Amino acid sequence: MSTDPVSADFPICSAKGCRAAAVWVLAWNNPKLHTPERRKTWLACEEHREHLSKFLGVRGFLKDVVTLGEWEGRASGEGRGSAADG
Ligand SMILES: [Zn+2]
Numbered sequence: 553m554s555t556d557p558v559s560a561d562f563p564i565c566s567a568k569g570c571r572a573a574a575v576w577v578l579a580w581n582n583p584k585l586h587t588p589e590r591r592k593t594w595l596a597c598e599e600h601r602e603h604l605s606k607f608l609g610v611r612g613f614l615k616d617v618v619t620l621g622e623w624e625g626r627a628s629g630e631g632r633g634s635a636a637d638g
Pocket residue numbers: 565566567570571572596597598599600
């Protein structure tokens with residue numbers, strides 16, 4: 553699966569068993585696995601945002617929590633030209 557969940561037609565929450573529409577993007581980075589500028593993303597519905605944020609937060613992985621719309625705006629606005637991530 554190389555498909556970016558954020559750009560899926562119907563992004564859904566990343567919480568296990570949840571099929572709710574995603575509202576939030578949690579950007580995270582595991583320093584043991586990823587270079588510092590790398591961002592992995594999880595999606596969260598309103599209900600699971602806090603749960604997932606906490607999960608990443610206690611591990612020190614969480615970098616950013618933004619709305620899906622804001623994240624998409626950023627991604628298209630940066631224009632880094634890197635399609636290799638993921
Ligand atoms: Zn959810």
